[in-house]
Amino acid sequence: MFVPYACGMVTPKAQAHSFAVWATAWGPMGAAAGAKGIRSIVLPHYRADELAELLAWEHGGAERDDAGSRFATLIDLSRRYFNGQSVDFTSVACELPSEKTFAGKVLRACRDIPYARTISYGELALRIGRSDAARAVAAALGKNPFPLVVPCHRVTYSDGRIGGFSAPGGTQLKQRMIAIEASLL
Numbered sequence: 001m002f003v004p005y006a007c008g009m010v011t012p013k014a015q016a017h018s019f020a021v022w023a024t025a026w027g028p029m030g031a032a033a034g035a036k037g038i039r040s041i042v043l044p045h046y047r048a049d050e051l052a053e054l055l056a057w058e059h060g061g062a063e064r065d066d067a068g069s070r071f072a073t074l075i076d077l078s079r080r081y082f083n084g085q086s087v088d089f090t091s092v093a094c095e096l097p098s099e100k101t102f103a104g105k106v107l108r109a110c111r112d113i114p115y116a117r118t119i120s121y122g123e124l125a126l127r128i129g130r131s132d133a134a135r136a137v138a139a140a141l142g143k144n145p146f147p148l149v150v151p152c153h154r155v156t157y158s159d160g161r162i163g164g165f166s167a168p169g170g171t172q173l174k175q176r177m178i179a180i181e182a183s184l185l
Helices: 048-058 069-082 102-111 121-127 134-141 170-182
Strands: 018-022 029-034 037-042
Touching (some): 018 048, 029 048, 037 048, 102 134
């Protein structure tokens, strides 16, 4: 049985057109996509059948399309990532919130964090011109529907502690992801 996580409820206006589930070295991963790009990503945590059920539930009306070309780049890059290769996800189109919104600014700035580099929530707040908004940045990242592609796992507390991670697998998965990137330095 699957348990949905907080990636936001999908409204009829924002329904995905398709979703896919694929194998990685760390387990099955999935995503849903709309006309302009990826709408949500689920990191390895679930069994493949549970993940397909979760994506179908979260994105009612979306068609399963594991061989779809709209997922090809994400599938290739995520497989390489979980096999311990340094990859850049900036070529993966995502349906980010408007850059005029706080969340849109946070996710865009987070997307610019390079592979194997971590920054603090406060530093990310500074990058969007809001030095007083470290906690709000953490809250926005806690709702990130694009983990890995928008690498919120690279954002930590200013004292070096790991910080939170709302994706299934929690902070243990975040620590593993940071470690795999650090091992390639």
